Amino acid sequence: MRNSRLLSVESWKRWIWSFVRLVLIAGLSFLILYPILQKISTAIKDKEDLYSPIVVWVPIHYTWDNFKQAIMIMDYWETLVNTFALSISTTILTAISCALAGYGFARLKFKGSNLLFAGVILTILVPPSTILIPLYLNLKDFTLLGIVPLLTGKSANLLNTYWPFILTALTANSLKAGLYIFIFRQFFRGIPKEVEEAAYIDGAGVGRTFSRIMLPNAIPAIITVLLFSFVWQWNDSFFTTTYLSSGKVMSVQLSALPYNLNNIVSGGSSQADPFYLSMVQDTGILLAILPLIIIYFFVQRYFVEGIERTGIVG
Amino acid sequence: MKSILKSRLLKKTYSEKKALWGFLYVLPWLLGFIFFFFVPLLSSLQFSFSKITANSEGITVKYIGFENYVEALTVNTSFNRVLTESIVNIVVNIPLIVIFSLFLAVLLNQKFIGRSAARAIFFLPVILASGVIMNLESTSLVQAISDASSGAKVVNSLQSFELEKMMLQAGVSEWIVNYLTGSVDRIYQIVSQSGVQILIFLAGIQTISPQLYEASKMEGATGYEAFWKITFPMVSPLILVNVIYTIVDSVSTNEITDLILDTGFSAFNFGLSSAMATIYFVAVALILLISTYLISRKVFYYD
Structure with missing residues (x-):
C-alpha cells in the first residue's frame, strides 16, 4: 500500500520534471530559431505588408522581389562560388597541415617539441587583433625574407588575393588553427601505441604508418576539424574583410551590403525607405547563411557525434 | 644478451x-x-613603441618610447571606457555561459522524445553566431519594429521585471538581482555563445561510466545528489576547458577589437593601434591566468 503511494509520488515527480524540461527546451529552441523564422517571414513579405498592422508572421502578399534584389546587389551566385572555393580549399589544407602537426606533437617527440607546442597554445590565446596590423603590412609587401624579390624583382602584394588564406592554411596558421592542432594531438594521443608499433614491425615507415594506420583511425577528429574550419572560414569577417576587402566573398558582401543597398535602391540621391532597405538586408543575411543551414541539416549528425569521439574530453 | x-x-x-x-x-x-x-x-x-609614418617609399618606424601607451591610456577618449566595458562584459558572461551550457548538456543528455532535433537546434548557434551576422542583426530595423509592435512584445513584457521586484522584496542583495535579471535579458546572447561549450560538456558527460550512476541509485541517491556528487566532479576538468574556450572565443571580436581596427585602418595610427592591442592582450592574459589559477585548484581529476 505504502509502496504504491511512493511509486505514484515518484511518477508525479517524473511527469512534472519532463514537463518542465519540455517547456525549457521548447522555449530555448524557439529563442534560437526566432531570428531565422523572422528573417524568412520578412524575406517573403511584399513591401505593402511592411506597414500593414495585420501582418505579423504570415504575409498576405508573397513575393520573391526581396530575394531578387538581394541576389542582384550581392552578386549572389558569383559570391557563392567564390566563398565555396575559398572555404573548401582552406578547410582541406588546414585539415592536412593540422593533422601533420598534431601527429608530430603527439607521437613523434623531438628535442624542443614541448616548447613548440607551447607556441601552439600561444597562437590560441593571443587575440587576432594584436597581430593583425603587422600581418597586414607584411602581406602588403610580401618578401618572405627576401626570397620573393629575388625571384620576381619586387615584393608581392598579396592583399585582395586568396594567397593569405592559402598560405596560412598550408602552414597550419589560419583562423583558429591552434585549436585544430590541439584536437588532433589529443586524438592521436588516445590511439594505443601498440597499433603504431605493430605497423612498424610489419615494415611500415613513419609516413606510411601515419597515412595508412593513424589517419583512418582519426576520422572523427578529421570530420570535426573539417566542419569547424569550413563554418568558421565561411563566417569569418575579421580576416576576410581586412585581407580581401574588394573580393566577392560572402562575409565581405554582407558587411558591404547596407552601403551597396543604399546606393542602388536610392540611386545615390533621394532618400530610400529605411524599412525597405532593412528588409532586403535581412533577406541578404538569410541568403548568406542558407547554404550553411542546408549543409548543417545533412551533417549535424557528424557534428554531434564527431566531437564526442575526438577526445578533447579525455 | x-x-x-x-x-x-x-x-x-x-x-x-x-x-x-x-x-x-x-x-x-x-x-x-x-x-x-x-x-x-x-x-x-x-x-x-614607435611612430609610424607612411610615405611613398613605404613606412618609416621611429622609436618614441612609451608615448603610444600614454596616449592610449590618458589621451584617447574612448579606449579606457571601451576596454573596461569589454573586459567586464567578458568576465560577467563567463560564469553564465558555463553554468548555462552545463545545465543544457545535462538536459540534452537525458532521454526524451525529439532529443536529436533539440540537439541539432542547440548547436545551430555554432554556425550562426558570427561577427557580420550578429552586427547586421543588431541594426535590423524590421526586426526592431516588429519586436516593438507585435509578437515579441509578449517576450519583452515577460522579461525579468516581476522577478526583479519579487527578489528585491525578498531581501536578496541588489547586485545579485541585477546580475541575474540582466542575464535573463541577455539570454539570446548567452545561448548563441554556448554552442561549442554544450558540445564539450555533452561529450564529457557521455564518457562517465554508467556504473557510477547505477551504484549511487542502489544506495538511494536522488538525481539531484547524483548530479552534484558524480556528474559535476567528473566534468570539472571540462569546466576549465570551457572557461578558457569562452574567454578565447569572446575576445576575438568585440568593441575593443573594432576600436583597435578603426585606429589602425581608418585613422592610420598604427603605433597607437598596436599599443592598444598590446594592452588588450595583457589584460586578456591576466584574465586567463587568474581564472585558470582559481579553477584548477578546484578541479577534480578522476585518474
Whole structure:
C-alpha cells in the first residue's frame, strides 16, 4: 500500500520534471530559431505588408522581389562560388597541415617539441587583433625574407588575393588553427601505441604508418576539424574583410551590403525607405547563411557525434 | 644478451628516425608560426613603441618610447571606457555561459522524445553566431519594429521585471538581482555563445561510466545528489576547458577589437593601434591566468 503511494509520488515527480524540461527546451529552441523564422517571414513579405498592422508572421502578399534584389546587389551566385572555393580549399589544407602537426606533437617527440607546442597554445590565446596590423603590412609587401624579390624583382602584394588564406592554411596558421592542432594531438594521443608499433614491425615507415594506420583511425577528429574550419572560414569577417576587402566573398558582401543597398535602391540621391532597405538586408543575411543551414541539416549528425569521439574530453 | 643489445640499438635509431620525422611533420606549422605569428607579434610590440609614418617609399618606424601607451591610456577618449566595458562584459558572461551550457548538456543528455532535433537546434548557434551576422542583426530595423509592435512584445513584457521586484522584496542583495535579471535579458546572447561549450560538456558527460550512476541509485541517491556528487566532479576538468574556450572565443571580436581596427585602418595610427592591442592582450592574459589559477585548484581529476 505504502509502496504504491511512493511509486505514484515518484511518477508525479517524473511527469512534472519532463514537463518542465519540455517547456525549457521548447522555449530555448524557439529563442534560437526566432531570428531565422523572422528573417524568412520578412524575406517573403511584399513591401505593402511592411506597414500593414495585420501582418505579423504570415504575409498576405508573397513575393520573391526581396530575394531578387538581394541576389542582384550581392552578386549572389558569383559570391557563392567564390566563398565555396575559398572555404573548401582552406578547410582541406588546414585539415592536412593540422593533422601533420598534431601527429608530430603527439607521437613523434623531438628535442624542443614541448616548447613548440607551447607556441601552439600561444597562437590560441593571443587575440587576432594584436597581430593583425603587422600581418597586414607584411602581406602588403610580401618578401618572405627576401626570397620573393629575388625571384620576381619586387615584393608581392598579396592583399585582395586568396594567397593569405592559402598560405596560412598550408602552414597550419589560419583562423583558429591552434585549436585544430590541439584536437588532433589529443586524438592521436588516445590511439594505443601498440597499433603504431605493430605497423612498424610489419615494415611500415613513419609516413606510411601515419597515412595508412593513424589517419583512418582519426576520422572523427578529421570530420570535426573539417566542419569547424569550413563554418568558421565561411563566417569569418575579421580576416576576410581586412585581407580581401574588394573580393566577392560572402562575409565581405554582407558587411558591404547596407552601403551597396543604399546606393542602388536610392540611386545615390533621394532618400530610400529605411524599412525597405532593412528588409532586403535581412533577406541578404538569410541568403548568406542558407547554404550553411542546408549543409548543417545533412551533417549535424557528424557534428554531434564527431566531437564526442575526438577526445578533447579525455 | 646480444639480441637485447641489438634491439636497443634498433630502438634508438627508430626513435631518432621518429624525432626527425616529427620535426618534418611540425615544420609546415613552424614556418607559418614564425612568418604569420611570431614575427608579426614582435613587430606589433615594436610598433607600439614607435611612430609610424607612411610615405611613398613605404613606412618609416621611429622609436618614441612609451608615448603610444600614454596616449592610449590618458589621451584617447574612448579606449579606457571601451576596454573596461569589454573586459567586464567578458568576465560577467563567463560564469553564465558555463553554468548555462552545463545545465543544457545535462538536459540534452537525458532521454526524451525529439532529443536529436533539440540537439541539432542547440548547436545551430555554432554556425550562426558570427561577427557580420550578429552586427547586421543588431541594426535590423524590421526586426526592431516588429519586436516593438507585435509578437515579441509578449517576450519583452515577460522579461525579468516581476522577478526583479519579487527578489528585491525578498531581501536578496541588489547586485545579485541585477546580475541575474540582466542575464535573463541577455539570454539570446548567452545561448548563441554556448554552442561549442554544450558540445564539450555533452561529450564529457557521455564518457562517465554508467556504473557510477547505477551504484549511487542502489544506495538511494536522488538525481539531484547524483548530479552534484558524480556528474559535476567528473566534468570539472571540462569546466576549465570551457572557461578558457569562452574567454578565447569572446575576445576575438568585440568593441575593443573594432576600436583597435578603426585606429589602425581608418585613422592610420598604427603605433597607437598596436599599443592598444598590446594592452588588450595583457589584460586578456591576466584574465586567463587568474581564472585558470582559481579553477584548477578546484578541479577534480578522476585518474
